[in-house]
Amino acid sequence: xxxxxxxxxxxxxxxxEVSLELLTRGRALANTLDCRLEAVVLGxxxxxxxxxxxxxxxxxxxxxxDPVLEHYRTMPYASxxxxxFKQEQPQIALMGATTTGRDLGPRVxxxxxxxxxxxxxxxxxxDHYVKKSDATYKNILYQIRPAFGGNxxxxxxNPDHRPQMATVxxxxxxxxxxxxxxxxxxxxxxxxxxxxxxxxAVEIIERHMEPRKVDIKSARIIVSGGYGMGSKENFALLYxxxxxxxxxxxxxxxxxxxxxxxHERQVGQTGVTVRPKLYIACGISGQIQxxxxxxxxxxxxxxNNDPMAxxxxxxxxxxxxxxxxxxxxxxxxYKANAR
Amino acid sequence: xxxxxxxxxxxxxxxxxxxxxxxxxxxxxxxxxxLPAIFNPEDLNALEQALRIKERYEGVTVTLLTxxxxxxxxxxxxxxxxxxxxxxxxxxxxxxxxxxxxxxxALALAVRKLSPDLVIGGRQAIDxxxxxxxxxxxxxxxWPQVTYAEEMHFEGDRLIIRRRLERGVETVSAPLPLVVTxxxxxxxxxYRNARLVMKYKYARxxxxxxxxxxxxxxxxxxxxxxxxxxxxxxxADPDQLGLSGxxxxxxxxxxxxxxxxxxxxxxxxxxDIESLVRELLENHTIx
Numbered sequence: 361x362x363x364x365x366x367x368x369x370x371x372x373x374x375x376x377e378v379s380l381e382l383l384t385r386g387r388a389l390a391n392t393l394d395c396r397l398e399a400v401v402l403g404x405x406x407x408x409x410x411x412x413x414x415x416x417x418x419x420x421x422x423x424x425x426d427p428v429l430e431h432y433r434t435m436p437y438a439s440x441x442x443x444x445f446k447q448e449q450p451q452i453a454l455m456g457a458t459t460t461g462r463d464l465g466p467r468v469x470x471x472x473x474x475x476x477x478x479x480x481x482x483x484x485x486x487d488h489y490v491k492k493s494d495a496t497y498k499n500i501l502y503q504i505r506p507a508f509g510g511n512x513x514x515x516x517x518n519p520d521h522r523p524q525m526a527t528v529x530x531x532x533x534x535x536x537x538x539x540x541x542x543x544x545x546x547x548x549x550x551x552x553x554x555x556x557x558x559x560x561a562v563e564i565i566e567r568h569m570e571p572r573k574v575d576i577k578s579a580r581i582i583v584s585g586g587y588g589m590g591s592k593e594n595f596a597l598l599y600x601x602x603x604x605x606x607x608x609x610x611x612x613x614x615x616x617x618x619x620x621x622x623h624e625r626q627v628g629q630t631g632v633t634v635r636p637k638l639y640i641a642c643g644i645s646g647q648i649q650x651x652x653x654x655x656x657x658x659x660x661x662x663x664n665n666d667p668m669a670x671x672x673x674x675x676x677x678x679x680x681x682x683x684x685x686x687x688x689x690x691x692x693x694y695k696a697n698a699r
Numbered sequence: 700x701x702x703x704x705x706x707x708x709x710x711x712x713x714x715x716x717x718x719x720x721x722x723x724x725x726x727x728x729x730x731x732x733x734l735p736a737i738f739n740p741e742d743l744n745a746l747e748q749a750l751r752i753k754e755r756y757e758g759v760t761v762t763l764l765t766x767x768x769x770x771x772x773x774x775x776x777x778x779x780x781x782x783x784x785x786x787x788x789x790x791x792x793x794x795x796x797x798x799x800x801x802x803x804x805a806l807a808l809a810v811r812k813l814s815p816d817l818v819i820g821g822r823q824a825i826d827x828x829x830x831x832x833x834x835x836x837x838x839x840x841x842w843p844q845v846t847y848a849e850e851m852h853f854e855g856d857r858l859i860i861r862r863r864l865e866r867g868v869e870t871v872s873a874p875l876p877l878v879v880t881x882x883x884x885x886x887x888x889x890y891r892n893a894r895l896v897m898k899y900k901y902a903r904x905x906x907x908x909x910x911x912x913x914x915x916x917x918x919x920x921x922x923x924x925x926x927x928x929x930x931x932x933x934x935a936d937p938d939q940l941g942l943s944g945x946x947x948x949x950x951x952x953x954x955x956x957x958x959x960x961x962x963x964x965x966x967x968x969x970x971d972i973e974s975l976v977r978e979l980l981e982n983h984t985i986x
Contacts, residue, residue, distance in 0.1 A: 431869075434834070434844055459864045463846045466799070466831035470838035475800060475946030478829035488950060502950065508715050508826060513953045521946040562843050562873040565859070569867035581985065605985055638984050659984050661975075662962075672962060677975060681967025689969060693976040698986045 363396040363420075364389055365448070365523065367441060367455040367464070368413060369432075370403050375412050377577075378456030378530040383416035385483060385533045386454060392485045393499055395451065396420060400444055402437055404430040410546050417538035422448075424549035428560060431567065432460045435559035436551075438467040443554035445472055445523060452501050453523035454483070461527045469525050475518040476525040477503035481532045481633070481652075488517055500524065506629060506652055531577045531633045574608065574624045581607030582636045584627060584654070587614035588643025588664055589683065595620050597687045598642060604691050610634065612650045628653035642683045646671025663687075700853045702758040703875070705749045706813050708806060708820030708836070709742035709763055709778065711771040715825050738774045741821025743888035745881040748851060749819050750782045750889065756853070760784045764809055766794055766802060772904045775925050779899040780891035787813065788904055791929035793937050798945035799827070803835030805940060808933040810840060817858070818878045822847060830880070837878035845873050846880045899923060 366386045368379040383399065390397040396419040401409055403425060410421040424440050441464065445453060453468075455461035457479045469476035482504035488497040501524040503516040518524040576582060583602040585595050595609065602609045611621035613628050627634055628650040639657035643664055644650060654660070655674050662675035663686050672678045679686050713734035746763070753759040763778035765771050766789035775786030789809055797805065810818055818837075823830035830846070837844035850861040854872070862869045863882045902923040903911070930937060938944055965971040980986045 434846075438838075459847060462830045463834060463844070466829075466834035467838050467844065469831075470800060470803060470835040473800070473946070475798060476829075476831060477947060478827075478831060503947075507828070507952075508713075514949055515951040515953075516947050517950045518947050562845060562871050564869060564871050566870040567867065568869075569864070571866075638979070659979075675962050677965060678962045679965045679967060679971070679975070686967045686972065689967070689972040690976060693969075693973045694980075694985065697973075697976055697980055 362449055362451045362522075363398050364393065364452045365398045365400060365445065365450040365454070367453070367461070368399045368401040369456055369458060369460050370401065370406065370409075373403070373406065375401070375409070376456060376458065376530075377535065378458060378461075378528065380416060381530070381533040381535045382454045382456065382528055383413065383418060384536045385528075386452075387417035387538055389452070389483060389485055389501075390417075393451070398422065398448070398450070400424075400441060402429045402440060404428075410544070414542050414544050415537040415540045417542055419544040420547060421544060422547045422549055424551050426551050428555065429551070431564055432464075433560075433562060433564065434463055434467055435562060436555050437464055438471065439554045439556065439559050440549065440551055442468045442471040444549065450523040453525045455525075455527050457527035457529045465525060465527045472523070474521040474523050474525050475516075476527070477505060477516040477518070478527050480505045480526045480528045483526065483528065483533075488519055490519075501526070529633055531635075574622070576608045576610045576625055576627065576634055577632055579608035579610075579634070580636050581605045581638045581640075582610045582627070582634055582654075582657070583607055583640045583642065584610040584612065584644060585615050585620060585642045586612040586644030586650075586664075587618055587620075588645065588666075589615060589620055590643070592620045594684065597684065601640070601687050601691055604694060605638075607636070607638070612644050612647075614647075615644075641671050641675070642687070644671050645669045646674070700752075700759075700816075700856060700875070701756045703752070703756070703817060704813070704815040705752060705759060705761045705817045705819060706810055706815040707742070707746050707749045707761060707763050707778065707783065708818060708832070709746065709765045709774055710739045710821075710824045710826075711736050711765065711767050711774045712739045712824050712826040713737075736770065736773070738777050739821055739824045739826075741823060741825075741881060741883050742774075743821070744883060744885040745819045745821045745879075746778055746781060746783065747886055747888040748848065748879070748881055749817075752817075752851075752853075753782070762787060762813060762815070764806065764813065765789065766805060766809075769904065769906045769910075772907055772925055772927075776899055776902055777891075779902060780896045781889055782892065782895065785926070787926040787928060789928050789933070790904075790906070793930045793935075793940045796942035796945065797940055798947045799829050799831040799835060800946055801940050801944040803832050803839055804944070805933065805935055806832065807836045807839035808935050809928060810836065812928075812933055816875045816877075818842075818876075819848075820878070820880050822880045822882050833878055833880035840876070840878065842876045842878050843873055844878045844880070845871055847882045848879050849882055849885045851879065 369376040398420040484502040503526045507514045635656040637658040660675040661677045763786040904925045904927040
């Protein structure tokens with residue numbers, strides 16, 4: 361009882377990346393709290409799914425496997441998840457800040473009258489002292505998230521209600537297997553206990569899902585362009601550099617809004633958070649909205665002709681100059697020097 | 700669907716999208732006074748969806764519901780200018796400091812009092828970006844929810860809704876009553892209508908009327924009142940509102956100060972670029 365729960369989302373029958381990231385972080389937090397890590401997974405025909413979760417150090421996997429759970433739908437999923445949480449009384453419940461998690465989380469938190477913090481970028485365990493009542497809350501979850509358009513970082517806590525719930529953004533936490541032979545327990549859920557007929561009122565008529573084509577999140581090198589690139593055509597230079605270095609092309613929100621690149625390449629608060637080994641920011645001024653999504657990069661090179669650009673202050677290398685001049689030189693010298 | 704009643708949930712928000720360097724005070728708190736208060740963008744997308752249903756079917760009414768300080772009446776007028784039939788402002792000191800759950804509790808009570816068939820709101824507000832209020836209002840009402848809507852129309856008595864998800868689109872069919880949240884990718888809201896601006900320019904809440912010295916009767920203007928409800932009007936339990944009724948608390952707020960690194964400054968000259976490439980190759984950053 362009072363363990364740490366992660367709702368594991370499935371992506372074409374496999375655990376979603378963000379869910380594995382949460383299990384990884386969840387394992388560490390559960391160790392700090394000296395509690396068990398439990399996963400909840402819903403779907404249809406998902407026999408054996410637990411084998412993909414145990415290696416992350418999961419002690420218990422709750423599996424609900426039923427045709428009505430084939431695709432995510434708010435009501436049946438919320439009823440099952442809230443039902444499990446009511447029985448199991450987790451102290452912490454985490455889910456991905458995906459379109460699914462952001463739909464499910466608030467529904468479940470409202471049903472349980474627990475608080476929910478959206479889009480966290482960091483989770484820590486700590487204490488909280490309340491002066492008024494001279495009381496200290498021990499080992500509670502610090503839910504850390506950007507707020508106010510990314511201009512502030514807020515630490516939210518949920519001292520008096522359980523579970524302490526949070527959705528967490530994809531790509532901000534590491535994903536690491538604890539032990540590939542780790543085995544926990546499987547609990548099969550009888551969904552008839554939780555789902556009412558009216559939960560099935562909303563029907564899915566059609567679904568068109570596209571496979572993820574561009575994957576800037578797992579790129580080791582990112583060549584990113586901003587509004588300062590000037591045009592979609594100028595992005596060709598970035599693709600060339602990315603291809604030579606074996607990286608991916610990304611863009612700032614301003615560049616995406618201007619139509620220079622597709623939304624799937626957007627880095628930042630409203631896009632993807634990345635942490636590549638090398639991030640080359642071309643013609644990017646470095647608004648907080650952007651830097652919040654890339655400031656964890658190993659090395660940052662900023663190329664622009666604005667000595668005062670905010671991006672320069674977080675860059676390891678600042679190249680003052682014209683992108684159209686610098687990139688061909690980078691390519692030339694790389695080709696000449698790389699083995 | 701003829702004759703249905705729609706409530707649009709809207710919020711007045713500080714415009715966090717274009718914050719300049721003066722948006723943060725020296726102590727790291729937000730300088731709200733320099734940020735203009737605007738109609739939350741996705742709530743405008745929601746209003747447009749409601750107005751489209753109103754145009755397509757007979758006898759549909761659209762009521763704008765907002766919770767906020769007295770000045771939030773501005774967005775109700777903005778909604779009236781664009782075609783809403785009326786508006787309700789939920790305002791009370793007891794609402795101040797409410798988190799999403801307490802806010803949803805109050806909004807759900809107000810919705811219940813208005814007894815609509817359909818509630819439409821924006822996906823999320825740009826000051827918090829939580830996307831929680833829509834689903835939580837739905838849960839409090841015990842109604843189904845459909846989030847991330849882009850387009851909707853009726854087939855018989857069911858609403859057919861296209862949803863925009865991360866990786867594609869999904870079309871669902873849902874019965875009423877229902878809560879729908881609308882994505883920013885949905886069509887933009889129509890502009891103000893000049894005739895409606897003339898009609899509603901002086902629409903006021905009771906509190907605004909008392910604060911203004913303008914004498915409406917003397918000015919010969921018809922008095923249009925915006926409904927104003929407090930805690931008592933919606934029968935709310937004060938313990939479930941405001942800071943004390945909010946499970947989540949803000950422990951700490953930190954201004955985003957990006958750590959300045961020791962940057963190496965280079966020019967675009969061939970020799971500078973070459974030494975950079977060599978350095979990156981040597982420390983295995985590239986190659």
